[in-house]
Amino acid sequence: MNKQTSLADAIQHAPAVFDPDAAQRFRDECKDALVNIPPHASDFLSAVASASPYLRRLFARRKSALANILAVPAETSLEAAISSCHQSEMADDANQQMKLLREAKADAALVIALADIAGAWPVMRATDGLSRFADAAVNGALLGAIKRSRLETSDGIVVLAMGKHGAFELNYSSDIDLVVLFDPERMNIDRFDAQKYAVGIARDLVNLMQMQTADGYVFRTDLRLRPDPGATAPAVSVRSAETYYESYGQNWERMAFIKARPCAGDIALGEEFLKTLRPFIWRKYLDYATIEDVHAVKRQMHSAKGGRDVAFEGHDVKLGRGGIREIEFYAQTQQLILGGKNPSLRHRATLDALSALAETGVIETDARDIMTESYLYLRHVEHRLQMINDEQTHRLPASQSDIERLSIFAGANDPTEFRQKILETFHAVEKCYDALFEDDEDPQKRLGPMVFTGVEAHPATLETLEKLGFQRAGDVSAAIRRWHTGSMRATKTERARTLLTKLVPPLLEALAKASDPDEAFFAFEKFLERLPAGVQIFSLFLNNLDVFDALIRIMTISPYLGREFSKRTNLIERLLDNRWSAPPPATSDYVTACEAMVDAAPDYEAALNAARRWVSEQQFQVTAQLAVGLIAPDIASSHFTKIADAAINALLAAAMEEMKHQHGEIDGEFVVIGLGRLGAGEMTTTSDIDLMFVYDAQSEEQSNGKRPLGVVEYFSRFVRRAVTALSAATEEGALFEVDMQLRPSGKAGPAAVRFSAFHNYYRDEAWTWEAMSLVKARVIGPAGVLADKVEAEIKEILARQRDEESLGIDVANMRMRLDAAKPGNSTWDVKNVVGGLTDIAFICQYLTLRHAHKVGRPPRAVRQSLQWFKEQQMLTAKDATSLLDAHSIFEAVLQVSRAATGGVYSPERAGEALRSRMASVCGEEDHLAAEKALKAHQDTVAQLFASIVGDRNMRMN
Structure with missing residues (x-):
C-alpha cells in the first residue's frame, strides 16, 4: 500500500457478516459518524463489528475519530497515537497521563486492527505497529514517572523490551515483558538512593500501563523476566544483573535475551548491558557444554513428539503441537547453537532468523518456506482470536457458533475450510519441528511436554504432570522452576543446573511410579535442599538413571534416610551398585x-x-x-x-x-x-x-x-x-x-x-x-x-536377694517418675507411652531382681527374657503371651519409626506411603486399625504391670 493511500482506499477485503443484529447495532450507534464515511468502508466496519464485540465497542467509543482514521493513511493515524504517548509525559499528574495513554492506545488499537483486517497491512506490519506503539507508551510512562520522582533526567535508567515486544512481534492483545535496570553512576547518586528512585519509577511505570480505569488499560505489564524475580525488586542494578546472568543465568533466559532490546530511557546503557551479555547468550565454541545447554533448553521448552496430539477444538495456536512456539524454538535453538560463531544468525525476529538459517545452509529452503508461511498464518489467526474480545487467548474455540465466528473473521469461506487449513498448518509445523530433533533421545517422547521455564506454569506441562499421577501439578511445576533459579546450594552453578535439567524427565518418570507421586516428589525436593553441592550427585544420577527407583522408594517411606543421603553422599554409592538391597x-x-x-x-x-x-x-x-x-x-x-x-x-x-x-x-x-x-x-x-x-x-x-x-x-x-x-x-x-x-x-x-x-x-x-x-x-x-x-560381678549383683515389697514399690515409683519426666506423646510413642516398651522392660527388670537369687540371670534381651520367665514359671503362659505379642508389635513399630523418621512416628506429618508401611508393621490393613491394635496392647501391658509390679502411682510411706 502506498503510504499516501487512505485507509478507506486501502481496504482489500472484508470479512462476511457473522451477526447481522450486531452489525445493525453498530450502524445505530455510529449512524452520525457513518455519514462521512464511504459506503464500502461503512460496510467493512459493519462486517467487522458483527464478528468482534470488542471492536464494535471501540468503534462506538471512538466514533468521532472513525471518519478521520479512514480518510488518512493508517501509518499517519498510528504516528499520531505514538506522538500522543510521547506528549503524555507532560501531563500534570499520573491520572491525567493514564487517561492520555489509554486514549492513545484506543486509537492505535483501532487503526492497527482495521489495517490488519482490511489487508492494508500484512500481519507482521501489524505486529510492528503494536510494538512501536508499546515502545512509545513505555517511554512516555517512564519519562512521566521520572518527572514525578523529581529526577532531572532518564540517564542511568533503561527499560528492556523482552520476548515478542523486543522482536517487534507483539500480538494484538499481548502483554509486554519488561526488565527495568539502573546504574547509580550514570544517575549520579549513591546506590541506595538510586535503587529507591528506580524501584519507585518502575512501580509507577507498571501502574501507568496496566491499571484498569474507566478508559481501560494500555498494556498488561510483566516484570518477571528480570533476574531472580522472586528475590529482587522491580528494578535491578546493572551490576547485579550482570552478576546474576554470569553466575545463575538459565537456559530459558539465554533464549529470552535473543529478542531483548532497550526500548525506553537510557538506550545507550541498555545497549552496553546487552553487549556484556553476549558471551552469556552466544557461546563462542560449539563444544559439549554448548550442545548440552541447548539440548537442555529444548528438553525444557519444546512440546515433544508424543506429547499432546494436534487437535482443533480448544487447541492452543501458540503453545500446542504445531503452534507458534514450535516455530520460534525451531529457529532459536539453532541460533543458540550456531550464533556464537556466526553473528549473521543473531536476529531478534523469528522470520529473519529462519531466513538467515536457510541462507547459511543450516536448514533447507523448503523448511524455511513452510515455517514462514505457517508462522504468518498462525499469527493471523492469533490476531483474529484476540480481536474478538480483546483477550490474551490462543485457544481455538470449542463451540460451533464460536468456530463459525472465527472462521468468518479469519477470512475463510466456511468452518470446514478453516478447520482443514489450520490442521494442515499444525501438521506441517509438527513435521518440520520433529525432524529437527528426531534423533534426540528424550523421555518426553514417552511422557509428553514438560516446560519448566519462565515464571508461570506451562499448561501442557501441568496436563502431563496430571497424567503422570501428580495431584499437585502446579506445586510440582513451581518447585522445579525454583530449582533452576540457583536458589539451592546444589544448583548454584551453571553446570549443576544443566545436569539437573536433563535429570528432570527421568526423575518425574520414576516419581510417577511411587504410590503417592506428590509425596515422593517433595521428599526428593527436601533431599535437594540439603545437598551441599549438586554436580557430583547429578552426574552420578545421569549415568545411573535406574537408581531413581530405589532412591525414591526409600525416601518416600523414610524422610530420615533422605536427610542422611544429603549429609553423607557416599551412601548414594550403595544405591549405584545395588548393594543396598543385597x-x-x-x-x-x-x-x-x-x-x-x-x-x-x-x-x-x-x-x-x-x-x-x-x-x-x-x-x-x-x-x-x-x-x-x-x-x-x-x-x-x-x-x-x-x-x-x-x-x-x-x-x-x-x-x-x-x-x-x-x-x-x-x-x-x-x-x-x-x-x-x-x-x-x-x-x-x-x-x-x-x-x-x-x-x-x-x-x-x-x-x-x-x-x-x-x-x-x-x-x-x-x-x-x-x-x-x-x-x-x-x-x-x-x-x-x-x-x-x-x-x-x-x-x-x-x-x-x-x-x-x-x-x-x-x-x-x-x-x-x-x-x-x-x-x-x-x-x-x-x-x-x-x-x-x-x-x-554383674551376675552376682543381680542375684542378691531383695525385699519383694520394697522392690515392687521402687520399680513402680521409678516408672512413675519416668512417665512424669518424659510422657508418651501418642499411641505411636511405643517406648514411653503408658503400657509400652518401658513398662515391659521394667517388668523384666523387676522379675530379674526378684528371682535371680533362685534361678540365675535371665537373657538380656527383653523378648528372650520374657520367654525365659515363662519357662521358669515366673509368668503365666497367658501373661507371657500377652507381653510377647505386645513386645513384638511395639518393637517393630519402634524400629521402623526410627528407620523412617529418625524419631517417634507422627501420622499427621507422614505421607501415605509411610502410613501404609506403619499399618503393615502392625499387621493391619489400615492406619485406624493399627492404632486400635496398639492401644489394646498398651492397655493390656498397663494392667499386667499393675498386677505384676504394682500400681505405678504408689508412694513410699
Missing part, C-alpha cells in the same frame, strides 16, 4: 571389617573418619531394608548392635594406641560395659549408646611413656579420648551419642571407675534403679581377665 553381611564379619578400615587409616583423625564412613554405610543398608520391609525388625536390631560393637571396639583400640603413643603403657586392664539397648542387643538405627568404663590396676602404677601418668589420670584421659572418638563430629559427621549417666554416682562420679569401686558401690550404695540398669548390661570388650570378672 542381604547384609554376617554379623560376625563386622568386627573384622571395621578393624580393617580403621587400621588402614594413615593417622588417628583418618581412623575416626574411616569408622564413621563404615558405620554410616552399614547402618544405611540395614535401615533402608528395614524401612521398605526387606528385613525384619529383630534382624535389623541385631545388625545395628553388632555394627556398634565393632565400631566401639575398633575406636577404643585406636584411642588406646594414641594413649600409648603419648603416655606409654600401664600395667592394668579396662573394659567398656554397654547398657540399655546396646547391652541387650536391641539397638535401633538412631540409638545412643549407654556406656560404663571400668579399669583395674594397682594404685601406685604409672605409665611408661615420655609423659607418664598415674593410674587414675591415665584411665580418665583415656575415657575422655574414647568418648570423643565415638561421639565427636568430624568431617564425616558424628558417630554415636554417648550417655554415661548410668555409671556409679552418675554425672558426679568419675568417668573411669576402678573395679574395686564398682564392686563396693553396687554392694553398699546403689539404688534399686541402678541395679535395674544392670539387667541389660554386657561387656563389649576388650576380652580378658577383667571382662570375665566384670561379667561375674
Whole structure:
C-alpha cells in the first residue's frame, strides 16, 4: 500500500457478516459518524463489528475519530497515537497521563486492527505497529514517572523490551515483558538512593500501563523476566544483573535475551548491558557444554513428539503441537547453537532468523518456506482470536457458533475450510519441528511436554504432570522452576543446573511410579535442599538413571534416610551398585571389617573418619531394608548392635594406641560395659549408646611413656579420648551419642571407675534403679581377665536377694517418675507411652531382681527374657503371651519409626506411603486399625504391670 493511500482506499477485503443484529447495532450507534464515511468502508466496519464485540465497542467509543482514521493513511493515524504517548509525559499528574495513554492506545488499537483486517497491512506490519506503539507508551510512562520522582533526567535508567515486544512481534492483545535496570553512576547518586528512585519509577511505570480505569488499560505489564524475580525488586542494578546472568543465568533466559532490546530511557546503557551479555547468550565454541545447554533448553521448552496430539477444538495456536512456539524454538535453538560463531544468525525476529538459517545452509529452503508461511498464518489467526474480545487467548474455540465466528473473521469461506487449513498448518509445523530433533533421545517422547521455564506454569506441562499421577501439578511445576533459579546450594552453578535439567524427565518418570507421586516428589525436593553441592550427585544420577527407583522408594517411606543421603553422599554409592538391597553381611564379619578400615587409616583423625564412613554405610543398608520391609525388625536390631560393637571396639583400640603413643603403657586392664539397648542387643538405627568404663590396676602404677601418668589420670584421659572418638563430629559427621549417666554416682562420679569401686558401690550404695540398669548390661570388650570378672560381678549383683515389697514399690515409683519426666506423646510413642516398651522392660527388670537369687540371670534381651520367665514359671503362659505379642508389635513399630523418621512416628506429618508401611508393621490393613491394635496392647501391658509390679502411682510411706 502506498503510504499516501487512505485507509478507506486501502481496504482489500472484508470479512462476511457473522451477526447481522450486531452489525445493525453498530450502524445505530455510529449512524452520525457513518455519514462521512464511504459506503464500502461503512460496510467493512459493519462486517467487522458483527464478528468482534470488542471492536464494535471501540468503534462506538471512538466514533468521532472513525471518519478521520479512514480518510488518512493508517501509518499517519498510528504516528499520531505514538506522538500522543510521547506528549503524555507532560501531563500534570499520573491520572491525567493514564487517561492520555489509554486514549492513545484506543486509537492505535483501532487503526492497527482495521489495517490488519482490511489487508492494508500484512500481519507482521501489524505486529510492528503494536510494538512501536508499546515502545512509545513505555517511554512516555517512564519519562512521566521520572518527572514525578523529581529526577532531572532518564540517564542511568533503561527499560528492556523482552520476548515478542523486543522482536517487534507483539500480538494484538499481548502483554509486554519488561526488565527495568539502573546504574547509580550514570544517575549520579549513591546506590541506595538510586535503587529507591528506580524501584519507585518502575512501580509507577507498571501502574501507568496496566491499571484498569474507566478508559481501560494500555498494556498488561510483566516484570518477571528480570533476574531472580522472586528475590529482587522491580528494578535491578546493572551490576547485579550482570552478576546474576554470569553466575545463575538459565537456559530459558539465554533464549529470552535473543529478542531483548532497550526500548525506553537510557538506550545507550541498555545497549552496553546487552553487549556484556553476549558471551552469556552466544557461546563462542560449539563444544559439549554448548550442545548440552541447548539440548537442555529444548528438553525444557519444546512440546515433544508424543506429547499432546494436534487437535482443533480448544487447541492452543501458540503453545500446542504445531503452534507458534514450535516455530520460534525451531529457529532459536539453532541460533543458540550456531550464533556464537556466526553473528549473521543473531536476529531478534523469528522470520529473519529462519531466513538467515536457510541462507547459511543450516536448514533447507523448503523448511524455511513452510515455517514462514505457517508462522504468518498462525499469527493471523492469533490476531483474529484476540480481536474478538480483546483477550490474551490462543485457544481455538470449542463451540460451533464460536468456530463459525472465527472462521468468518479469519477470512475463510466456511468452518470446514478453516478447520482443514489450520490442521494442515499444525501438521506441517509438527513435521518440520520433529525432524529437527528426531534423533534426540528424550523421555518426553514417552511422557509428553514438560516446560519448566519462565515464571508461570506451562499448561501442557501441568496436563502431563496430571497424567503422570501428580495431584499437585502446579506445586510440582513451581518447585522445579525454583530449582533452576540457583536458589539451592546444589544448583548454584551453571553446570549443576544443566545436569539437573536433563535429570528432570527421568526423575518425574520414576516419581510417577511411587504410590503417592506428590509425596515422593517433595521428599526428593527436601533431599535437594540439603545437598551441599549438586554436580557430583547429578552426574552420578545421569549415568545411573535406574537408581531413581530405589532412591525414591526409600525416601518416600523414610524422610530420615533422605536427610542422611544429603549429609553423607557416599551412601548414594550403595544405591549405584545395588548393594543396598543385597542381604547384609554376617554379623560376625563386622568386627573384622571395621578393624580393617580403621587400621588402614594413615593417622588417628583418618581412623575416626574411616569408622564413621563404615558405620554410616552399614547402618544405611540395614535401615533402608528395614524401612521398605526387606528385613525384619529383630534382624535389623541385631545388625545395628553388632555394627556398634565393632565400631566401639575398633575406636577404643585406636584411642588406646594414641594413649600409648603419648603416655606409654600401664600395667592394668579396662573394659567398656554397654547398657540399655546396646547391652541387650536391641539397638535401633538412631540409638545412643549407654556406656560404663571400668579399669583395674594397682594404685601406685604409672605409665611408661615420655609423659607418664598415674593410674587414675591415665584411665580418665583415656575415657575422655574414647568418648570423643565415638561421639565427636568430624568431617564425616558424628558417630554415636554417648550417655554415661548410668555409671556409679552418675554425672558426679568419675568417668573411669576402678573395679574395686564398682564392686563396693553396687554392694553398699546403689539404688534399686541402678541395679535395674544392670539387667541389660554386657561387656563389649576388650576380652580378658577383667571382662570375665566384670561379667561375674554383674551376675552376682543381680542375684542378691531383695525385699519383694520394697522392690515392687521402687520399680513402680521409678516408672512413675519416668512417665512424669518424659510422657508418651501418642499411641505411636511405643517406648514411653503408658503400657509400652518401658513398662515391659521394667517388668523384666523387676522379675530379674526378684528371682535371680533362685534361678540365675535371665537373657538380656527383653523378648528372650520374657520367654525365659515363662519357662521358669515366673509368668503365666497367658501373661507371657500377652507381653510377647505386645513386645513384638511395639518393637517393630519402634524400629521402623526410627528407620523412617529418625524419631517417634507422627501420622499427621507422614505421607501415605509411610502410613501404609506403619499399618503393615502392625499387621493391619489400615492406619485406624493399627492404632486400635496398639492401644489394646498398651492397655493390656498397663494392667499386667499393675498386677505384676504394682500400681505405678504408689508412694513410699
